[in-house]
Amino acid sequence: MNSxxxxxxxxxxxVFFWCFVISIIIQNVSAMTLPNNETVPAVIVFGDSxxxxxxxxxxxxxxxxxxxxxxxxxxxxxxTGRFSNGLVPSDIIAAKFGVKNFLPAYLDPNTQLQDLLSGxxxxxxxxxxDPLTAELTSVISLSGQLDMFKEYIKKVEKAVxxxxxxxxxxxxIYIVCIGSDDIANTYAQTxxxxxxxxxxxxxxxxxxxxxxxxxxxYGLGGRRIGVFNIPVIGxxxxxxxxxxxxxxxxxxxxxxxxxxxxxxxxxxxxxxxKMYSDARFVYLDSYNPLMDIIQNPTKYGFNETExxxxxxxxxxxxxxxxxxxxxxxxxxxxxVFWDSYHPTEKTYYVLSxxxxxxxxxxFF
Numbered sequence: 001m002n003s004x005x006x007x008x009x010x011x012x013x014x015v016f017f018w019c020f021v022i023s024i025i026i027q028n029v030s031a032m033t034l035p036n037n038e039t040v041p042a043v044i045v046f047g048d049s050x051x052x053x054x055x056x057x058x059x060x061x062x063x064x065x066x067x068x069x070x071x072x073x074x075x076x077x078x079x080t081g082r083f084s085n086g087l088v089p090s091d092i093i094a095a096k097f098g099v100k101n102f103l104p105a106y107l108d109p110n111t112q113l114q115d116l117l118s119g120x121x122x123x124x125x126x127x128x129x130d131p132l133t134a135e136l137t138s139v140i141s142l143s144g145q146l147d148m149f150k151e152y153i154k155k156v157e158k159a160v161x162x163x164x165x166x167x168x169x170x171x172x173i174y175i176v177c178i179g180s181d182d183i184a185n186t187y188a189q190t191x192x193x194x195x196x197x198x199x200x201x202x203x204x205x206x207x208x209x210x211x212x213x214x215x216x217x218y219g220l221g222g223r224r225i226g227v228f229n230i231p232v233i234g235x236x237x238x239x240x241x242x243x244x245x246x247x248x249x250x251x252x253x254x255x256x257x258x259x260x261x262x263x264x265x266x267x268x269x270x271x272x273x274k275m276y277s278d279a280r281f282v283y284l285d286s287y288n289p290l291m292d293i294i295q296n297p298t299k300y301g302f303n304e305t306e307x308x309x310x311x312x313x314x315x316x317x318x319x320x321x322x323x324x325x326x327x328x329x330x331x332x333x334x335x336v337f338w339d340s341y342h343p344t345e346k347t348y349y350v351l352s353x354x355x356x357x358x359x360x361x362x363f364f
Contacts, residue, residue, distance in 0.1 A: 001288040034098065035361050040224075041168045042119035043094040043103060044152075045227075046145045046217075047177035049125030051090040054081030054105035056125045061138040063126035069310060073332065073345055081105065083125055083318075085309065085332045086345030089177065090121045092352045096360070106148055113159055119172065122148050125318075128182035129209040131185050131264070132192060136185075142178065142213050149220065157196045169221035173188060173363060176214070177228040179265075182206055183257045184233050184341075199257045207264035211272065214292060218276055224363045228355070229262040232289045237307050238340035241314045248306060248314075262287055282362045290356035293336055293347065300350050301333070308337040309344065317341040 014348070034040070045051045049063070057066045057080075058240035064081065065071075071079035073086035082088045090103040099118050104111045106120040127133060134141035157165040179282045187193045187202055197205060201205030210227070217225060233239060243251035262285075269281045307313025309332045311325035318341040321328075329335060338344040343351065 001171045013296055026282065035364050038364050040099055040171065040173050042117065042172040043090075043097055043099050043175065044119050044149070044172050044222075045090040045093075045103060045121040045123055045177070046142065046149075047121075047123040047175070048179075048181055049083040049123075050126075050180070050228075051088055051121055051175065051177045052081065052083065052105070052123040052125040053088060053090050053121045055107045055121065055123060056139060057081040058107040058109075059107070059124070059138070059140065061126065063124075063137050063139055063318055065125070065321070066073065067314045068303060069321065069325070069328055075088055083339070083342040084345050084348065085338045087348060088345075089348050090123065090175065092348055093173075093175055093356065094119060096352065096356060099173075106152065113155075116152060117160065117168065120152065122146075122152075123177070126181055126185075127178060128186060129179050129206045129213070130182045130186055131209075133181050133186045136144070136190065136192075137181075142209070146213070146220075149217075153220065167184050167285055170223050172222070172224065174217060174222045174225040174276065175228070176210075176217075176225065179206060179210070179230045179261065180233045180258075183230065183254055183261070184236075184239060187257070188254060199253075199260060203257060203261040203264055206261055207268050210265055211268040214269070214272055214281065218272075218279055223279045224282075226284050226356075226359070226363065227265065228284045228286050229265055230258040231286045231296065233258050235291070235294050236307075236341050237313055237337055238315055238317060240306060258275045258287060280363050282359055283357060284355050286351060286355050289351055290343075292354075293350060297336060302336050302347070303334040305336045307335070308341075309335040309337040310339040313337070313340060315340050 065083050066081045067079050074080055091155050094103040095101050103121050104115050106122050122145040126137035126139040127141055131141050133260045133348050232255055234251035239251045239254055240248040269283050273281045294298050297305050309329040310316045310321035311328055316325055321339045332344045335344050336347050
């Protein structure tokens with residue numbers, strides 16, 4: 001009898017380990033419980049590199065990441081065009097709504113009809129609310145993404161008929177995640193907008209473009225629309241390097257611009273919610289949760305907040321983060337950022353839960 005208990009005690013660390021592993025897996029991949037037994041036919045995403053699952057692979061632009069070490073922790077270690085070491089929020093959100101675990105890029109030639117019916121990402125890394133942002137980087141603008149969505153609607157209708165298409169379009173979840181590149185790149189790093197606008201007027205322009213896009217999306221049938229605000233862009237490693245001085249502190253000007261835009265976006269969305277009472281416009285705050293992760297990293301299991309995992313972590317992003325980048329870390333889960341601009345997969349999981357879990361009900 002004593003030997004039996006000794007055997008159980010010796011196995012306990014192993015049992016505890018596997019219970020821990022299983023709990024982490026369940027936490028990461030399980031779908032949320034939707035209110036009133038709702039089901040979501042598809043998740044459809046518009047935006048920039050945060051939610052681009054590979055569209056930029058198929059256009060002529062320098063804003064690409066279809067090479068190692070990107071995708072190092074994705075299935076089979078494939079660099080899919082996602083700007084991270086693994087999954088990005090478009091994938092994680094699709095899983096949270098119980099649709100699928102990977103949200104494919106619309107332009108991917110391997111995307112099948114069934115993939116279309118359950119949703120795709122139209123996002124293009126480098127895009128912004130400001131049309132000039134996409135033009136400067138030769139990527140797909142928001143209006144271009146909307147044109148692809150119109151094409152998508154025709155494909156779906158041809159496949160399943162008009163009535164089924166209407167149901168899919170009206171009951172799908174729409175996610176919009178864009179705007180960081182307008183402030184961090186177009187306004188702060190080029191001479192085109194900052195001589196034309198000051199920050200208050202530029203953020204007015206951005207908010208007007210956002211409202212226009214959301215109204216067009218509503219006009220095409222979108223009814224459950226979630227919009228991420230701009231995160232704490234001044235604290236990403238590249239902005240620390242460019243604007244943070246010798247100590248690489250957060251760029252206060254970028255953060256203040258993000259906060260100003262976010263307040264205007266929130267107001268625009270409230271107006272749209274009153275104008276279109278049959279729709280749900282859900283404001284998704286990523287600014288404060290990411291700031292909390294950066295200021296309290298150990299609370300979320302992180303050690304490094306000021307540098308990315310790739311290379312030196314100070315400036316490498318896109319083509320500068322490549323197989324020849326020396327000193328790329330071996331433990332990306334310790335890092336908030338994968339490269340100098342984009343979070344790690346782990347951060348995306350944490351952030352997606354902090355931003356979305358309490359907002360799921362607001363879509364219905």
